[in-house]
Amino acid sequence: MIKRTDLTEAYGLAHLPAKVALAVTEKPSGGYNLITLEWFMRTSIQPPMFAISIGHTRFSHDCLQQSRFFNLVFPSVGMKPLCAMAGSSSGREIDKFEQGKVEFTWGKLHKLPVLKEAVAVFECEVVTQVRSGDHTIYVGEVRYSWANPEQKLLVYQ
Ligand SMILES: Cc1cc2nc3c(=O)[nH]c(=O)nc-3n(C[C@H](O)[C@H](O)[C@H](O)COP(=O)(O)O)c2cc1C
Structure with a gap:
Protein backbone atom coordinates (compact mmCIF):
# COMPACT_ATOMS: atom_id res chain seq x y z
CA MET A 1 0.00 0.00 0.00
CA ILE A 2 1.32 3.48 -0.81
CA LYS A 3 2.22 5.62 2.23
CA ARG A 4 3.39 9.17 2.76
CA THR A 5 7.09 9.27 3.58
CA ASP A 6 10.23 11.39 3.30
CA LEU A 7 11.91 12.20 -0.01
CA THR A 8 14.94 9.98 0.70
CA GLU A 9 12.89 6.80 1.01
CA ALA A 10 10.68 7.63 -1.99
CA TYR A 11 13.59 8.64 -4.24
CA GLY A 12 15.61 5.62 -3.12
CA LEU A 13 12.88 3.36 -4.51
CA ALA A 14 12.32 5.39 -7.65
CA HIS A 15 15.67 6.32 -9.18
CA LEU A 16 17.20 2.96 -10.06
CA PRO A 17 17.93 1.49 -12.57
CA ALA A 18 19.51 4.65 -13.95
CA LYS A 19 21.56 5.58 -16.93
CA VAL A 20 24.74 7.41 -15.97
CA ALA A 21 26.92 9.66 -18.05
CA LEU A 22 30.26 11.37 -17.73
CA ALA A 23 30.81 14.99 -18.65
CA VAL A 24 34.21 16.13 -19.85
CA THR A 25 35.07 19.76 -19.17
CA PHE A 40 21.02 14.65 -17.35
CA MET A 41 18.50 14.47 -20.19
CA ARG A 42 17.81 15.16 -23.88
CA THR A 43 15.86 18.41 -24.04
CA SER A 44 15.42 19.20 -27.75
CA ILE A 45 15.19 17.28 -31.03
CA GLN A 46 15.97 20.17 -33.37
CA PRO A 47 18.44 21.52 -32.61
CA PRO A 48 19.58 18.52 -30.58
CA MET A 49 20.26 19.49 -26.95
CA PHE A 50 21.18 17.85 -23.65
CA ALA A 51 20.89 19.32 -20.16
CA ILE A 52 23.24 18.38 -17.31
CA SER A 53 22.71 19.35 -13.68
CA ILE A 54 25.92 20.17 -11.80
CA GLY A 55 26.22 20.84 -8.05
CA HIS A 56 27.65 24.23 -7.11
CA THR A 57 30.37 22.62 -4.99
CA ARG A 58 31.72 20.50 -7.88
CA PHE A 59 34.96 21.45 -9.59
CA SER A 60 33.10 20.77 -12.87
CA HIS A 61 30.86 23.74 -12.00
CA ASP A 62 33.92 26.02 -11.87
CA CYS A 63 35.10 24.55 -15.17
CA LEU A 64 31.76 25.18 -16.92
CA GLN A 65 31.59 28.75 -15.67
CA GLN A 66 34.92 29.35 -17.45
CA SER A 67 34.65 27.24 -20.60
CA ARG A 68 31.27 26.82 -22.25
CA PHE A 69 31.79 23.37 -23.74
CA PHE A 70 31.27 19.83 -22.49
CA ASN A 71 31.37 16.35 -23.95
CA LEU A 72 28.53 14.16 -22.71
CA VAL A 73 29.83 10.59 -22.58
CA PHE A 74 27.56 7.52 -22.44
CA PRO A 75 29.79 4.90 -20.81
CA SER A 76 30.16 1.23 -21.74
CA VAL A 77 29.96 -1.52 -19.08
CA GLY A 78 33.76 -1.67 -18.82
CA MET A 79 33.82 1.96 -17.74
CA LYS A 80 32.09 1.31 -14.38
CA PRO A 81 35.34 1.73 -12.36
CA LEU A 82 36.00 5.04 -14.14
CA CYS A 83 32.45 6.24 -13.34
CA ALA A 84 32.97 5.27 -9.68
CA MET A 85 36.27 7.17 -9.52
CA ALA A 86 35.00 10.23 -11.41
CA GLY A 87 31.94 10.28 -9.13
CA SER A 88 33.80 10.11 -5.83
CA SER A 89 36.89 12.27 -6.28
CA SER A 90 37.36 15.87 -7.33
CA GLY A 91 39.36 17.26 -10.19
CA ARG A 92 40.60 19.83 -7.66
CA GLU A 93 42.65 17.03 -6.05
CA ILE A 94 43.50 14.59 -8.83
CA ASP A 95 43.82 14.32 -12.58
CA LYS A 96 41.05 11.85 -13.39
CA PHE A 97 42.28 11.25 -16.94
CA GLU A 98 45.68 10.20 -15.62
CA GLN A 99 44.27 8.25 -12.65
CA GLY A 100 41.80 6.33 -14.88
CA LYS A 101 44.35 5.84 -17.70
CA VAL A 102 41.64 7.16 -20.01
CA GLU A 103 42.19 6.63 -23.72
CA PHE A 104 40.77 9.30 -25.96
CA THR A 105 40.90 11.01 -29.28
CA TRP A 106 40.42 14.75 -29.80
CA GLY A 107 36.96 16.16 -30.49
CA LYS A 108 36.19 18.51 -33.34
CA LEU A 109 34.31 21.30 -31.55
CA HIS A 110 36.55 22.58 -28.76
CA LYS A 111 39.08 19.74 -28.91
CA LEU A 112 37.80 18.14 -25.70
CA PRO A 113 38.70 14.46 -25.23
CA VAL A 114 36.35 11.89 -26.83
CA LEU A 115 36.62 8.69 -24.77
CA LYS A 116 37.47 5.70 -26.97
CA THR A 136 23.06 24.63 -12.16
CA ILE A 137 21.43 23.13 -15.23
CA TYR A 138 23.63 23.67 -18.27
CA VAL A 139 21.86 23.19 -21.58
CA GLY A 140 24.20 22.27 -24.39
CA GLU A 141 23.57 22.17 -28.11
CA VAL A 142 25.08 19.10 -29.77
CA ARG A 143 27.56 19.99 -32.50
CA TYR A 144 29.18 16.59 -33.18
CA SER A 145 28.21 13.01 -32.29
CA TRP A 146 30.35 9.88 -31.93
CA ALA A 147 29.22 6.25 -31.64
CA ASN A 148 30.76 2.88 -30.86
CA PRO A 149 28.15 0.22 -31.86
CA GLU A 150 30.21 -2.72 -30.48
CA GLN A 151 30.03 -1.42 -26.90
CA LYS A 152 27.23 -2.16 -24.38
CA LEU A 153 25.72 0.72 -22.39
CA LEU A 154 26.37 0.84 -18.63
CA VAL A 155 23.24 1.00 -16.45
CA TYR A 156 23.36 1.45 -12.66
CA GLN A 157 21.11 -1.06 -10.88
C1 LIG B 1 26.27 7.51 -9.95
C2 LIG B 1 26.59 8.96 -9.63
C3 LIG B 1 25.79 9.97 -10.15
C4 LIG B 1 26.06 11.33 -9.88
N1 LIG B 1 25.29 12.29 -10.45
C5 LIG B 1 25.60 13.61 -10.26
C6 LIG B 1 24.87 14.64 -10.94
O1 LIG B 1 23.97 14.38 -11.73
N2 LIG B 1 25.24 15.93 -10.70
C7 LIG B 1 26.27 16.27 -9.86
O2 LIG B 1 26.56 17.46 -9.69
N3 LIG B 1 26.98 15.31 -9.21
C8 LIG B 1 26.69 14.00 -9.42
N4 LIG B 1 27.42 13.01 -8.80
C9 LIG B 1 28.52 13.41 -7.88
C10 LIG B 1 29.79 13.85 -8.63
O3 LIG B 1 30.10 12.96 -9.68
C11 LIG B 1 30.95 13.92 -7.63
O4 LIG B 1 30.67 14.87 -6.63
C12 LIG B 1 32.30 14.22 -8.27
O5 LIG B 1 33.31 13.88 -7.35
C13 LIG B 1 32.47 15.68 -8.68
O6 LIG B 1 33.71 15.83 -9.34
P1 LIG B 1 34.40 17.26 -9.62
O7 LIG B 1 34.56 17.96 -8.27
O8 LIG B 1 35.73 16.88 -10.23
O9 LIG B 1 33.52 18.00 -10.55
C14 LIG B 1 27.17 11.67 -9.05
C15 LIG B 1 27.97 10.65 -8.52
C16 LIG B 1 27.70 9.31 -8.81
C17 LIG B 1 28.60 8.24 -8.25
Missing part, protein backbone atom coordinates in the same frame (compact mmCIF):
# COMPACT_ATOMS: atom_id res chain seq x y z
CA GLU A 26 38.14 21.93 -19.57
CA LYS A 27 39.96 22.98 -16.40
CA PRO A 28 40.58 26.72 -15.99
CA SER A 29 44.30 25.99 -15.48
CA GLY A 30 44.53 23.68 -18.51
CA GLY A 31 43.84 19.97 -18.90
CA TYR A 32 40.50 18.21 -18.61
CA ASN A 33 38.13 16.95 -15.93
CA LEU A 34 35.50 14.21 -15.69
CA ILE A 35 32.33 14.11 -13.59
CA THR A 36 29.86 11.24 -13.20
CA LEU A 37 26.23 12.28 -13.68
CA GLU A 38 22.83 10.78 -13.10
CA TRP A 39 20.97 14.06 -13.61
CA GLU A 117 35.65 3.08 -24.82
CA ALA A 118 32.36 5.03 -24.75
CA VAL A 119 29.10 3.88 -26.38
CA ALA A 120 28.36 7.42 -27.54
CA VAL A 121 29.78 10.91 -27.07
CA PHE A 122 28.09 14.22 -27.83
CA GLU A 123 30.15 17.37 -28.18
CA CYS A 124 28.06 20.21 -26.76
CA GLU A 125 28.25 23.98 -26.52
CA VAL A 126 26.44 25.59 -23.58
CA VAL A 127 23.65 27.80 -24.93
CA THR A 128 21.77 28.51 -21.72
CA GLN A 129 21.93 27.78 -18.01
CA VAL A 130 19.48 27.97 -15.14
CA ARG A 131 20.01 27.82 -11.39
CA SER A 132 18.15 24.93 -9.79
CA GLY A 133 18.57 25.12 -6.01
CA ASP A 134 22.08 23.93 -5.20
CA HIS A 135 22.75 22.83 -8.82
Whole structure:
Protein backbone atom coordinates (compact mmCIF):
# COMPACT_ATOMS: atom_id res chain seq x y z
CA MET A 1 0.00 0.00 0.00
CA ILE A 2 1.32 3.48 -0.81
CA LYS A 3 2.22 5.62 2.23
CA ARG A 4 3.39 9.17 2.76
CA THR A 5 7.09 9.27 3.58
CA ASP A 6 10.23 11.39 3.30
CA LEU A 7 11.91 12.20 -0.01
CA THR A 8 14.94 9.98 0.70
CA GLU A 9 12.89 6.80 1.01
CA ALA A 10 10.68 7.63 -1.99
CA TYR A 11 13.59 8.64 -4.24
CA GLY A 12 15.61 5.62 -3.12
CA LEU A 13 12.88 3.36 -4.51
CA ALA A 14 12.32 5.39 -7.65
CA HIS A 15 15.67 6.32 -9.18
CA LEU A 16 17.20 2.96 -10.06
CA PRO A 17 17.93 1.49 -12.57
CA ALA A 18 19.51 4.65 -13.95
CA LYS A 19 21.56 5.58 -16.93
CA VAL A 20 24.74 7.41 -15.97
CA ALA A 21 26.92 9.66 -18.05
CA LEU A 22 30.26 11.37 -17.73
CA ALA A 23 30.81 14.99 -18.65
CA VAL A 24 34.21 16.13 -19.85
CA THR A 25 35.07 19.76 -19.17
CA GLU A 26 38.14 21.93 -19.57
CA LYS A 27 39.96 22.98 -16.40
CA PRO A 28 40.58 26.72 -15.99
CA SER A 29 44.30 25.99 -15.48
CA GLY A 30 44.53 23.68 -18.51
CA GLY A 31 43.84 19.97 -18.90
CA TYR A 32 40.50 18.21 -18.61
CA ASN A 33 38.13 16.95 -15.93
CA LEU A 34 35.50 14.21 -15.69
CA ILE A 35 32.33 14.11 -13.59
CA THR A 36 29.86 11.24 -13.20
CA LEU A 37 26.23 12.28 -13.68
CA GLU A 38 22.83 10.78 -13.10
CA TRP A 39 20.97 14.06 -13.61
CA PHE A 40 21.02 14.65 -17.35
CA MET A 41 18.50 14.47 -20.19
CA ARG A 42 17.81 15.16 -23.88
CA THR A 43 15.86 18.41 -24.04
CA SER A 44 15.42 19.20 -27.75
CA ILE A 45 15.19 17.28 -31.03
CA GLN A 46 15.97 20.17 -33.37
CA PRO A 47 18.44 21.52 -32.61
CA PRO A 48 19.58 18.52 -30.58
CA MET A 49 20.26 19.49 -26.95
CA PHE A 50 21.18 17.85 -23.65
CA ALA A 51 20.89 19.32 -20.16
CA ILE A 52 23.24 18.38 -17.31
CA SER A 53 22.71 19.35 -13.68
CA ILE A 54 25.92 20.17 -11.80
CA GLY A 55 26.22 20.84 -8.05
CA HIS A 56 27.65 24.23 -7.11
CA THR A 57 30.37 22.62 -4.99
CA ARG A 58 31.72 20.50 -7.88
CA PHE A 59 34.96 21.45 -9.59
CA SER A 60 33.10 20.77 -12.87
CA HIS A 61 30.86 23.74 -12.00
CA ASP A 62 33.92 26.02 -11.87
CA CYS A 63 35.10 24.55 -15.17
CA LEU A 64 31.76 25.18 -16.92
CA GLN A 65 31.59 28.75 -15.67
CA GLN A 66 34.92 29.35 -17.45
CA SER A 67 34.65 27.24 -20.60
CA ARG A 68 31.27 26.82 -22.25
CA PHE A 69 31.79 23.37 -23.74
CA PHE A 70 31.27 19.83 -22.49
CA ASN A 71 31.37 16.35 -23.95
CA LEU A 72 28.53 14.16 -22.71
CA VAL A 73 29.83 10.59 -22.58
CA PHE A 74 27.56 7.52 -22.44
CA PRO A 75 29.79 4.90 -20.81
CA SER A 76 30.16 1.23 -21.74
CA VAL A 77 29.96 -1.52 -19.08
CA GLY A 78 33.76 -1.67 -18.82
CA MET A 79 33.82 1.96 -17.74
CA LYS A 80 32.09 1.31 -14.38
CA PRO A 81 35.34 1.73 -12.36
CA LEU A 82 36.00 5.04 -14.14
CA CYS A 83 32.45 6.24 -13.34
CA ALA A 84 32.97 5.27 -9.68
CA MET A 85 36.27 7.17 -9.52
CA ALA A 86 35.00 10.23 -11.41
CA GLY A 87 31.94 10.28 -9.13
CA SER A 88 33.80 10.11 -5.83
CA SER A 89 36.89 12.27 -6.28
CA SER A 90 37.36 15.87 -7.33
CA GLY A 91 39.36 17.26 -10.19
CA ARG A 92 40.60 19.83 -7.66
CA GLU A 93 42.65 17.03 -6.05
CA ILE A 94 43.50 14.59 -8.83
CA ASP A 95 43.82 14.32 -12.58
CA LYS A 96 41.05 11.85 -13.39
CA PHE A 97 42.28 11.25 -16.94
CA GLU A 98 45.68 10.20 -15.62
CA GLN A 99 44.27 8.25 -12.65
CA GLY A 100 41.80 6.33 -14.88
CA LYS A 101 44.35 5.84 -17.70
CA VAL A 102 41.64 7.16 -20.01
CA GLU A 103 42.19 6.63 -23.72
CA PHE A 104 40.77 9.30 -25.96
CA THR A 105 40.90 11.01 -29.28
CA TRP A 106 40.42 14.75 -29.80
CA GLY A 107 36.96 16.16 -30.49
CA LYS A 108 36.19 18.51 -33.34
CA LEU A 109 34.31 21.30 -31.55
CA HIS A 110 36.55 22.58 -28.76
CA LYS A 111 39.08 19.74 -28.91
CA LEU A 112 37.80 18.14 -25.70
CA PRO A 113 38.70 14.46 -25.23
CA VAL A 114 36.35 11.89 -26.83
CA LEU A 115 36.62 8.69 -24.77
CA LYS A 116 37.47 5.70 -26.97
CA GLU A 117 35.65 3.08 -24.82
CA ALA A 118 32.36 5.03 -24.75
CA VAL A 119 29.10 3.88 -26.38
CA ALA A 120 28.36 7.42 -27.54
CA VAL A 121 29.78 10.91 -27.07
CA PHE A 122 28.09 14.22 -27.83
CA GLU A 123 30.15 17.37 -28.18
CA CYS A 124 28.06 20.21 -26.76
CA GLU A 125 28.25 23.98 -26.52
CA VAL A 126 26.44 25.59 -23.58
CA VAL A 127 23.65 27.80 -24.93
CA THR A 128 21.77 28.51 -21.72
CA GLN A 129 21.93 27.78 -18.01
CA VAL A 130 19.48 27.97 -15.14
CA ARG A 131 20.01 27.82 -11.39
CA SER A 132 18.15 24.93 -9.79
CA GLY A 133 18.57 25.12 -6.01
CA ASP A 134 22.08 23.93 -5.20
CA HIS A 135 22.75 22.83 -8.82
CA THR A 136 23.06 24.63 -12.16
CA ILE A 137 21.43 23.13 -15.23
CA TYR A 138 23.63 23.67 -18.27
CA VAL A 139 21.86 23.19 -21.58
CA GLY A 140 24.20 22.27 -24.39
CA GLU A 141 23.57 22.17 -28.11
CA VAL A 142 25.08 19.10 -29.77
CA ARG A 143 27.56 19.99 -32.50
CA TYR A 144 29.18 16.59 -33.18
CA SER A 145 28.21 13.01 -32.29
CA TRP A 146 30.35 9.88 -31.93
CA ALA A 147 29.22 6.25 -31.64
CA ASN A 148 30.76 2.88 -30.86
CA PRO A 149 28.15 0.22 -31.86
CA GLU A 150 30.21 -2.72 -30.48
CA GLN A 151 30.03 -1.42 -26.90
CA LYS A 152 27.23 -2.16 -24.38
CA LEU A 153 25.72 0.72 -22.39
CA LEU A 154 26.37 0.84 -18.63
CA VAL A 155 23.24 1.00 -16.45
CA TYR A 156 23.36 1.45 -12.66
CA GLN A 157 21.11 -1.06 -10.88
C1 LIG B 1 26.27 7.51 -9.95
C2 LIG B 1 26.59 8.96 -9.63
C3 LIG B 1 25.79 9.97 -10.15
C4 LIG B 1 26.06 11.33 -9.88
N1 LIG B 1 25.29 12.29 -10.45
C5 LIG B 1 25.60 13.61 -10.26
C6 LIG B 1 24.87 14.64 -10.94
O1 LIG B 1 23.97 14.38 -11.73
N2 LIG B 1 25.24 15.93 -10.70
C7 LIG B 1 26.27 16.27 -9.86
O2 LIG B 1 26.56 17.46 -9.69
N3 LIG B 1 26.98 15.31 -9.21
C8 LIG B 1 26.69 14.00 -9.42
N4 LIG B 1 27.42 13.01 -8.80
C9 LIG B 1 28.52 13.41 -7.88
C10 LIG B 1 29.79 13.85 -8.63
O3 LIG B 1 30.10 12.96 -9.68
C11 LIG B 1 30.95 13.92 -7.63
O4 LIG B 1 30.67 14.87 -6.63
C12 LIG B 1 32.30 14.22 -8.27
O5 LIG B 1 33.31 13.88 -7.35
C13 LIG B 1 32.47 15.68 -8.68
O6 LIG B 1 33.71 15.83 -9.34
P1 LIG B 1 34.40 17.26 -9.62
O7 LIG B 1 34.56 17.96 -8.27
O8 LIG B 1 35.73 16.88 -10.23
O9 LIG B 1 33.52 18.00 -10.55
C14 LIG B 1 27.17 11.67 -9.05
C15 LIG B 1 27.97 10.65 -8.52
C16 LIG B 1 27.70 9.31 -8.81
C17 LIG B 1 28.60 8.24 -8.25
